[in-house]
Amino acid sequence: MADLNYQKPNGFSPDQQGVDSSWMLHAVALAKKGWGRAAPNPMVGAVLVRNSQWISEGYHNGVGSSHAEKVALKGLEGALRGTTAYVTLEPCSHKGRTGPCAQALVDAGVSRVVIGTLDPNPLVAGKGIDLLKNAGVEVSLGVEEETCLDLIRPFAWRMKTGRPWVHAKWAMSADGKIASISGDSRWISGVESRAWVHRLRGGMDAIVVGSGTVLADDPMLNPRPWGNRTPVRILLDRKGRTPSSCNLAQSVLEGQVILITNPKAPKHWKQGWRSKGVEVVEAEDGLNVLVEIAQSRGWTEILIEGGGGILGSAFAVGLVNEVHLFVAPKILGGLAAPGPVGDPGITKMLYARMLRLMEGQICGPDIRLRYLVEP
Numbered sequence: 226m227a228d229l230n231y232q233k234p235n236g237f238s239p240d241q242q243g244v245d246s247s248w249m250l251h252a253v254a255l256a257k258k259g260w261g262r263a264a265p266n267p268m269v270g271a272v273l274v275r276n277s278q279w280i281s282e283g284y285h286n287g288v289g290s291s292h293a294e295k296v297a298l299k300g301l302e303g304a305l306r307g308t309t310a311y312v313t314l315e316p317c318s319h320k321g322r323t324g325p326c327a328q329a330l331v332d333a334g335v336s337r338v339v340i341g342t343l344d345p346n347p348l349v350a351g352k353g354i355d356l357l358k359n360a361g362v363e364v365s366l367g368v369e370e371e372t373c374l375d376l377i378r379p380f381a382w383r384m385k386t387g388r389p390w391v392h393a394k395w396a397m398s399a400d401g402k403i404a405s406i407s408g409d410s411r412w413i414s415g416v417e418s419r420a421w422v423h424r425l426r427g428g429m430d431a432i433v434v435g436s437g438t439v440l441a442d443d444p445m446l447n448p449r450p451w452g453n454r455t456p457v458r459i460l461l462d463r464k465g466r467t468p469s470s471c472n473l474a475q476s477v478l479e480g481q482v483i484l485i486t487n488p489k490a491p492k493h494w495k496q497g498w499r500s501k502g503v504e505v506v507e508a509e510d511g512l513n514v515l516v517e518i519a520q521s522r523g524w525t526e527i528l529i530e531g532g533g534g535i536l537g538s539a540f541a542v543g544l545v546n547e548v549h550l551f552v553a554p555k556i557l558g559g560l561a562a563p564g565p566v567g568d569p570g571i572t573k574m575l576y577a578r579m580l581r582l583m584e585g586q587i588c589g590p591d592i593r594l595r596y597l598v599e600p
């Protein structure tokens with residue numbers, strides 16, 4: 226059993242810790258180049274450094290391509306004595322599709338490996354570090370750990386729970402409305418925020434909306450321009466309110482569409498959607514079946530784009546892991562104008578769902594905020 230109790234590199238001078246941090250942050254930036262491509266694998270970056278000089282680097286670009294360490298090591302095997310490898314995630318020790326990366330680092334002659342965070346994959350979980358240490362390689366764990374953990378949250382969540390990581394996104398006015406009193410929401414946020422959302426869509430396995438949003442906005446829900454992946458677009462409509470003439474049903478050739486509905490919804494209405502090439506799934510509990518679909522298809526990340534009805538349901542059952550919020554400098558008013566999260570069943574402050582702020586950024590005229598939902 227691996228000893229997971231490794232210490233941060235506090236045996237080094239503050240200077241060395243600063244040096245380790247800055248090379249690790251470079252590896253983090255590399256890892257992010259694999260965003261949207263790496264899944265279902267985690268994003269990983271690696272940098273090789275000797276005598277304070279950059280030697281090589283790599284990142285993981287998705288299933289079937291080399292791991293970050295292997296990309297960085299290419300052509301340098303055996304010539305790396307005295308080299309430090311900075312890797313955002315513990316190098317693997319299992320064979321996988323390629324040989325173990327920890328062994329490759331040993332074989333290449335790397336003297337020290339600085340690791341951001343442990344691999345949550347039970348096949349690895351400390352074994353990569355053991356392999357390195359047993360081969361006499363010096364190992365430091367936990368450099369820029371929070372930042373490195375943030376790279377792999379969806380992957381780690383799926384490893385731990387078997388469930389997809391669920392993002393929620395909404396744009397709201399400064400007074401907390403996602404549409405005007407007449408239901409008009411185009412556009413609350415500015416061009417920059419909308420471009421950001423399109424990039425987010427391009428890294429998702431699936432995008433989900435409720436029937437109210439399709440009736441109000443008739444969205445396409447595809448990333449524009451196309452991103453690294455083509456998300457499956459999913460509509461939840463229990464009662465059969467949404468016409469099969471909507472943009473989602475009309476655009477199945479551009480990407481798969483799934484309708485999740487209730488078995489009691491009208492038969493002819495379901496047939497109308499099927500005739501457009503939409504996959505119709507019937508279930509009493511729409512959100513539960515959404516998770517089952519994600520699990521059976523190996524999806525890692527889902528984005529719920531609203532509206533308030535579906536997000537209220539999703540928060541009520543604790544489905545949401547991460548929130549992307551855009552606050553526009555507008556006041557919409559109207560007591561009956563909708564807010565972003567319908568009714569999650571919270572009656573007292575004590576039961577408020579707690580969020581942890583991870584990022585805040587000016588985005589054109591808006592503010593973009595990224596939160597994790599506290600468990």
Ligand SMILES: NC(=O)c1ccc[n+]([C@@H]2O[C@H](COP(=O)([O-])OP(=O)(O)OC[C@H]3O[C@@H](n4cnc5c(N)ncnc54)[C@H](OP(=O)(O)O)[C@@H]3O)[C@@H](O)[C@H]2O)c1
Pocket residue numbers: 394395396397402403404408409410413434435436437438439441442461462463464465466510511512530531532533534535536538563567
């Ligand atoms: N600003 C933004 O970012 C943003 C984003 C999206 C939408 N909007 C706005 O929000 C408004 C629409 O909000 P909304 O609350 O009416 O619509 P919604 O959340 O898109 O849809 C609500 C419907 O979703 C279905 N639903 C909810 N929970 C469900 C569950 N657990 N299982 C299965 N189905 C479930 C129900 O369909 P049934 O009725 O069939 O039961 C419910 O009526 C529009 O004005 C739109 O413009 C704004």
